[in-house]
Structures are given as structure tokens and as C-alpha cells.
Amino acid sequence: MSSGEGIPDDGVMSATSALTRVPTAQPALETSLVEARDLTRIWGKGDAAQIGIEGVDLDITAGEVVAVIGPSGSGKSTLGALIAGIDNPTSGSLIVAGTRIDRMKTDKLAAWRGGNVGIVFQDFHLLPTLTAVENVELALDLGSDVSRRRRRKMALAALDQVGLQHHARKLPAQMSGGEQQRVGIARATVTESALIVADEPTGALDQANGHAVFELLTGLARTGTTVVFITHDLNLAGAADRVVSMIDGRIESVTHQEVTS
Ligand code: ADP
Numbered sequence: 248m249s250s251g252e253g254i255p256d257d258g259v260m261s262a263t264s265a266l267t268r269v270p271t272a273q274p275a276l277e278t279s280l281v282e283a284r285d286l287t288r289i290w291g292k293g294d295a296a297q298i299g300i301e302g303v304d305l306d307i308t309a310g311e312v313v314a315v316i317g318p319s320g321s322g323k324s325t326l327g328a329l330i331a332g333i334d335n336p337t338s339g340s341l342i343v344a345g346t347r348i349d350r351m352k353t354d355k356l357a358a359w360r361g362g363n364v365g366i367v368f369q370d371f372h373l374l375p376t377l378t379a380v381e382n383v384e385l386a387l388d389l390g391s392d393v394s395r396r397r398r399r400k401m402a403l404a405a406l407d408q409v410g411l412q413h414h415a416r417k418l419p420a421q422m423s424g425g426e427q428q429r430v431g432i433a434r435a436t437v438t439e440s441a442l443i444v445a446d447e448p449t450g451a452l453d454q455a456n457g458h459a460v461f462e463l464l465t466g467l468a469r470t471g472t473t474v475v476f477i478t479h480d481l482n483l484a485g486a487a488d489r490v491v492s493m494i495d496g497r498i499e500s501v502t503h504q505e506v507t508s
């Protein structure tokens with residue numbers, strides 16, 4: 248008798264997007280979206296071993312905005328790639344959105360990812376020969392039997408949400424970096440995934456565009472999406488619900504923050 252908890256089957260949801268995040272209005276029972284235990288990713292063996300992350304324990308609650316900070320090489324991208332299901336850990340367990348993904352094989356993982364995670368990259372990862380709307384539609388191609396017409400409609404709606412409805416037919420090269428990243432965000436949100444993982448999404452942008460992109464990403468949390476946001480920018484990290492600080496492949500500290508906006 249499951250009613251498909253929280254997952255809209257026709258995409259007609261989230262009309263209730265509140266203007267502010269009000270944690271107290273949420274149910275007392277907090278749903279865990281990410282549960283990492285002793286998560287480790289090492290490349291190579293013995294003296295040649297390269298440690299990505301080691302012994303990471305992390306819980307992320309549904310609807311949270313978590314910033315991951317730390318110096319270059321501290322394991323931020325490694326952790327992000329594991330949580331997003333782009334990579335498998337060497338050991339440890341990882342449950343994301345209710346599914347244990349740490350041992351999942353590549354094909355299954357890709358299918359799982361398509362329905363559960365939106366990923367935003369520093370360098371946008373848009374296909375240069377496709378228009379904005381076509382790039383967004385690509386996210387719906389994987390493992391979905393949505394009609395072409397419906398895909399177009401959903402992609403245009405996602406572009407609308409990032410303020411790019413008038414740029415739908417432009418190629419990436421015809422857009423600014425900030426606009427391209429907003430296309431990247433539309434591509435990550437169009438599948439209505441529970442989780443967005445963004446690896447330095449503002450890294451290639453100037454401050455104003457970076458801030459706009461950050462606002463868009465954190466705004467998603469108001470509609471219940473969980474956002475993991477890797478950044479070098481301590482100002483941006485300061486606006487997250489929690490800051491996970493990494494060093495040498497380990498979590499050094501986790502700081503809870505009051506969200507003031
Ligand atoms: P950050 O994103 O914090 O800069 P990364 O997660 O990219 O750090 O890298 C953490 C460590 O893992 C680094 O020492 C890096 O060299 C190593 N590493 C990352 N990816 C690989 C890989 N594919 N092969 C070998 N070592 C890697």
C-alpha cells in the first residue's frame with residue numbers, strides 16, 4: 248500500500264515551495280538521506296597507495312544544505328563522487344536515499360544515480376553541440392520512458408526556475424559562465440532527485456554569479472531537496488546548515504549553523 252513516499256509520479260509537485268526554510272515546521276522524525284560509515288577510498292596499494300578519503304562517518308538529513316570545505320587534496324571531491332554514486336568506495340558502507348550503494352556495480356549505479364542524484368560540476372559539463380534545453384533533457388533520457396514532448400516541457404520548466412527560459416535555444420558557447428552553470432543546475436533538478444551534489448559549482452564564476460548559483464542551490468532545500476555543496480568559499484559555506492571540514496581524507500569537524508535567511 249505504499250503511496251510512493253515523497254516521489255511525485257507525474258512531476259506535479261512542489262507547488263508548495265515555501266519562501267523561507269522553517270526547520271521547526273518539519274516533522275519531528277528526521278529522515279536520513281546519507282549514511283556513510285567508515286567510508287574509505289584508496290587507489291593503489293602499499294607504498295603507492297593514494298588515499299582519497301579514509302574512515303569517514305557522515306549522516307546527512309533530508310532537506311539539509313551541507314557545505315564541504317577543506318584544502319585542495321583533502322578528499323572533498325572523492326567524498327562527493329561516492330555520495331553521488333559516480334565512484335565506489337574501497338571499503339565502508341554507504342546508504343543514500345534508502346539504498347545501499349557502496350557495492351553497486353557500474354550499470355546499476357548509473358541507473359540508480361539517474362533517478363536519485365543531480366550532479367553539478369565546476370566546469371558545467373554541458374555538451375557543446377546541444378542547446379540549453381537539449382542539455383537539460385539529456386538528464387531525462389537515462390532510464391526514463393517519458394515522452395519527448397513531456398521531456399521538453401519538463402526541461403523548459405527547469406530552465407524557467409533558474410531564470411533561463413529565454414535562453415533555451417542557445418548553445419553553451421552563446422551563454423556566460425553563470426548562465427551555463429544555471430543550465431547545469433536545471434539539468435540537476437529536472438529529474439526531481441532527492442539529492443543534489445555540487446562540486447565547486449561556483450569555482451569558475453565571478454562573485455556575483457557564484458552567489459546567484461549558490462542561492463539557487465540552497466533554495467532547493469526549501470522544496471525538500473538535500474544539497475551537498477563542495478566549496479573553497481568560506482562565505483558561501485557560512486550559509487549552509489552544516490559545514491563538514493575535511494583534512495587529509497578525514498572529517499576534521501562538523502559545524503552546525505543557524506540559518507538566518
Ligand atoms: P579535493 O577535492 O579536496 O581537492 P580529492 O578528493 O580530489 O581532493 O583528492 C583527495 C586525494 O585523493 C588526493 O591526494 C588525490 O591526489 C587523490 N586522488 C583523487 N582521485 C584519484 C585517482 N583517481 N587516483 C589516485 N589518486 C586520486
Ligand code: MG
Binds near residue numbers: 323324325
Ligand atoms: Mg576537488
